[in-house]
Amino acid sequence: MKVIVVAGTPGSGKTAVLINTIKALKNRNYKIAVAKIDCLYTEDQLRFRKLGIPTLVGLSRDMCPDHYTIYNMGEMVSFARDNRSDMLIIETAGLCHRCAPYTESGLGVCIIDATTGPNTPLKVGPFLSTANIVAITKGDMISQAEREIFRERVTEMNKECRIIETNGLTGKGSAELAVCFEEAPEFCYEKDQLRHNAPFSICTLCVGEMKIDSKHHRGVLRHINGVQKYIGE
Amino acid sequence: MIQSITILPGRNKTGNPETFDRIDICPGEIVGVVGPTGSGKSAFIEDIEQLAQADTPTGRRILINGRVPDQVLRFDPKRKLIAQLSQNMNFLADMTVSEFLMLHAKCRGKGRDLVDQVIYHANTLTGEPINKEMNLTVLSGGQSRSLMVADVAFISDSPVVLIDEIENAGIKKHKAMELLSGNGKVILIVTHDPLLALLTGRRIVMKNGGVEKIFSTTQHETDLCAELNKIDRELFRIRECVRLGEEIVA
Ligand SMILES: Nc1ncnc2c1ncn2[C@@H]1O[C@H](COP(=O)(O)OP(=O)(O)OP(=O)(O)O)[C@@H](O)[C@H]1O
Ligand SMILES: Nc1nc2c(ncn2[C@@H]2O[C@H](COP(=O)(O)OP(=O)(O)O)[C@@H](O)[C@H]2O)c(=O)[nH]1
Ligand SMILES: [Mg+2]
Ligand SMILES: [Mg+2]
Ligand SMILES: [Zn+2]
Numbered sequence: 001m002k003v004i005v006v007a008g009t010p011g012s013g014k015t016a017v018l019i020n021t022i023k024a025l026k027n028r029n030y031k032i033a034v035a036k037i038d039c040l041y042t043e044d045q046l047r048f049r050k051l052g053i054p055t056l057v058g059l060s061r062d063m064c065p066d067h068y069t070i071y072n073m074g075e076m077v078s079f080a081r082d083n084r085s086d087m088l089i090i091e092t093a094g095l096c097h098r099c100a101p102y103t104e105s106g107l108g109v110c111i112i113d114a115t116t117g118p119n120t121p122l123k124v125g126p127f128l129s130t131a132n133i134v135a136i137t138k139g140d141m142i143s144q145a146e147r148e149i150f151r152e153r154v155t156e157m158n159k160e161c162r163i164i165e166t167n168g169l170t171g172k173g174s175a176e177l178a179v180c181f182e183e184a185p186e187f188c189y190e191k192d193q194l195r196h197n198a199p200f201s202i203c204t205l206c207v208g209e210m211k212i213d214s215k216h217h218r219g220v221l222r223h224i225n226g227v228q229k230y231i232g233e
Numbered sequence: 234m235i236q237s238i239t240i241l242p243g244r245n246k247t248g249n250p251e252t253f254d255r256i257d258i259c260p261g262e263i264v265g266v267v268g269p270t271g272s273g274k275s276a277f278i279e280d281i282e283q284l285a286q287a288d289t290p291t292g293r294r295i296l297i298n299g300r301v302p303d304q305v306l307r308f309d310p311k312r313k314l315i316a317q318l319s320q321n322m323n324f325l326a327d328m329t330v331s332e333f334l335m336l337h338a339k340c341r342g343k344g345r346d347l348v349d350q351v352i353y354h355a356n357t358l359t360g361e362p363i364n365k366e367m368n369l370t371v372l373s374g375g376q377s378r379s380l381m382v383a384d385v386a387f388i389s390d391s392p393v394v395l396i397d398e399i400e401n402a403g404i405k406k407h408k409a410m411e412l413l414s415g416n417g418k419v420i421l422i423v424t425h426d427p428l429l430a431l432l433t434g435r436r437i438v439m440k441n442g443g444v445e446k447i448f449s450t451t452q453h454e455t456d457l458c459a460e461l462n463k464i465d466r467e468l469f470r471i472r473e474c475v476r477l478g479e480e481i482v483a
Contacts (some may be wrong), residue, residue, distance in 0.1 A: 013353070117326050144282070144317040145384050146326050148310040148340045149333070163308070165283075170276070175288040 001080060002087045003187040005069070005102050007127045008111030013093050013137035015044045016168025017111060017177070022051055022089070022177035025101045030087055037092045044091065054083045065092055066099035067198060073103075077189050087181060092093035100126035103192045107184035109133045109177075111163075115141045115151045121153040126196040130159045133180055135166045135173065234296050235260060235314060235392045237282065238419055243292030245443025246273070251293075253300070253444055256437070260392065263420040265430045268439030274423040277439060278395040281421065283307065284319045291442065311342040314388035318413070320397040320423075324369040324377050331365040337388050347387050348437055355383035358404045378402035379409075386412040393419045400426040405469075428465055431458035436446060 008014045013155055022032055034048045035056045048055040056079045060068035069092045080088035092101055102108030110131035112120065115138045128134060134154050139147045147165070154163055162180065167174030201220030203209075218232040242251035258264055266274045280293045284307045287294050290378045297306070297314065306312055326333060331378065334348040348365070356362045359379035363372060382404070385394065394413055399422070400406050403420070406429065416419050424430050431454050438445045473482045 115325050119327070140319075141321060142325055143319055143321060143381050143384075144389065145381070146324065149326070149336045150312070151308075152336070152340045170290050172279075172283070172289055184343045222413070 001077070001085065001187055002181070002184040003073075003077065003103070003106040004087065004089045004109060004181055004184060005092065005106050006109045006111060007066075007092050007101060007131075007222065009113070009124075011165070012111045014111045014206075015047055017135055017137060017166050017174060018089060018091060019047060019051065020166075020168065020171035020174035021177045021181065022048070022053060023171075024175050025087070025181060026051070028182070030182070032089060033083045033084070033085035035076040035079065035088065036045065037065055037072075037090065038045060039065050039093050044215070045108040054079070054085070060093070063095055064099060064198075066096065066101040068197070069101040070194065076188060077187070087184075088169035088187075089181075092183075097123065097125045097127065099198050100130050100194075100196045101233070102127075102130055102132075104195060104197045105185050105187050105192045107132050108195065109135060109180075110169045111135045111137060112154070113137050113168075114139045114147060118146065120122050120150045121157045127190050128154065130195045131158060131161055133164060133177070134158060134161045135164045135177060137166050137168055139165050140167055140169070178230045234298075235419065237296075237298060238393060239296040240281070241294040241296065243280075243287070243289075243294070245441045247441060249443070249445045253447065256444075256447065257291075258419050258421070260417045260419055262435075263414065263422065263433045265436035266423045266428055266439060267425070267436050268419060268445070272439040273442035274439050276442065277437070278317070278397060278421055278423055281393070282315055282395055284315075310340045310394070311378055311389070311402035313341075313389075314391055315393040317395040318381055318385045318397060318399065320375045322378055322402055324372065324380075326369055326370060329365065330363060330367050330369060330372075330380065333369050334384065334388065337384060341388055343388055343390075351383040351387050354386065355379040358382060358409055358412075365446040375402045375404050377393045379404050382409045382412060386415075390415075392417075396420065396422040396424075398423055398425065399449060402426060402430060428458065428461050431455065431461070464481070 006014055025032060033054045036042055037058045039060050045055040045057045056076060058072055076088060076090060088182045108131040110128050110132060114136050151163060164173045164176050203221060204217050209216055220230050222228040240256040242253055244250055266277055268274050276291055280289055280291055281295055284295045284302050285293050306314055331348050335345050338345055338347050352363055359375045363376050363380060399409055422429060424475055430436055431450060434450055436448050471481055
């Protein structure tokens with residue numbers, strides 16, 4: 001089985017692009033399962049189920065959605081196996097810009113909205129820089145010059161990636177993306193590992209501290225002046 | 234070098250095949266694309282911009298010099314053969330005019346000395362002048378459009394130029410066409426404006442997402458175009474008077 005992890009900020013066009021890509025894959029007789037991870041709420045499952053695709057939903061609530069995706073990878077893989085799927089596509093919420101839930105043997109796909117401006121690729125971190133494929137959406141809303149600058153900025157942050165200009169409304173680029181999904185390597189849950197470490201700063205806020213005064217805070221803390229140190233026992 | 238661009242038929246919105254065999258366009262030719270709103274004019278020229286290979290909703294294929302173009306021509310802006318002035322009228326990038334032009338020149342492998350040239354020519358198309366330090370997002374519709382035209386003319390400077398509705402932003406359209414067309418280029422222009430449509434040698438008529446027919450401009454139409462241009466110049470003169478707050482005299 002192949003596992004494809006699709007990350008991108010809310011509204012960047014992940015579901016729209018995936019719907020078009022899944023249609024192309026269905027035409028080639030692939031059996032697909034989708035897992036949709038979000039924080040608080042999602043209706044995406046309805047859009048996937050409309051295509052007759054078995055869809056599992058996970059809401060991460062208090063947890064970082066990317067961490068949640070990683071912890072639940074095994075269950076999502078079993079869900080796809082139970083449905084006898086050839087391919088598991090995971091759509092994540094990808095909110096914090098610091099995490100990237102891509103694994104070594106899964107295909108990492110970053111969906112990024114071109115209308116957010118050409119500085120965005122410089123801001124978003126590992127979910128762009130460690131992706132195999134970067135699908136740029138909404139190029140229809142901007143000029144050719146802006147598209148070219150955006151593309152150049154993506155290349156600056158991730159020299160190895162394959163860039164595909166997609167359009168969630170018309171389906172542009174989805175045929176090319178479908179071929180990349182087909183060519184993804186076989187996934188190996190037991191041996192696989194993350195491409196990029198999750199943030200290591202565990203602090204008292206992570207475990208529920210509500211007070212703001214710094215004397216209550218413990219852990220590996222970074223100051224606004226750039227100094228990072230451990231405070232605690 | 235480009236000797237020809239070829240469009241091979243795809244399907245219309247209903248899924249029926251288009252009825253033409255192929256459309257070949259050579260350097261020096263200006264071709265119009267006309268049809269009602271929503272008929273697929275923009276989709277048609279976008280197929281050309283992307284050098285579509287049956288991988289867009291229309292299923293059309295584009296050949297260059299009779300052959301399937303090399304992948305790098307599709308993606309590497311430094312080698313791109315196609316410049317496109319799309320239908321959108323606004324910039325979204327949060328940067329100054331000169332930062333933007335410098336970045337774009339770099340993408341296209343051109344020098345920064347073009348920046349002043351682009352701004353100079355943009356200002357010949359629009360009313361209130363654009364300056365280097367202005368933020369892109371504060372430009373008016375007409376100013377943005379003028380800057381896009383000059384950017385396409387000097388920075389994207391390519392053998393194939395695709396123009397989508399140049400007439401709507403209130404800029405000097407004939408002057409803009411002059412900047413964009415240059416010698417020996419392949420030009421496709423989407424338009425609702427009879428003056429621009431009759432200026433072309435052929436026009437492709439779109440309907441329901443497909444090419445419906447292809448006309449060659451007749452002598453009568455060319456003569457008519459000259460007449461209409463006179464009226465247009467007079468209208469332009471009057472419009473400028475109104476704009477500048479002057480009294481209109483005979
Ligand atoms: N052959 C086709 N198959 C499927 N969809 C198509 C086809 N041609 C066009 N479309 C879709 O139809 C819609 C309208 O097309 P398009 O934007 O090209 O119209 P237009 O002629 O440029 O209209 P306007 O004059 O308003 O700019 C778009 O969403 C486009 O993707
Ligand atoms: N203009 C334009 N709109 C798009 C494109 N892709 C997606 N959208 C729209 O963007 C919105 C968010 O898309 P969605 O797929 O739900 O984003 P997600 O939250 O990342 O899954 C929807 O209204 C889509 O129709 C695109 O390429 N162009
Ligand atoms: Mg979604
Ligand atoms: Mg259009
Ligand atoms: Zn996180």
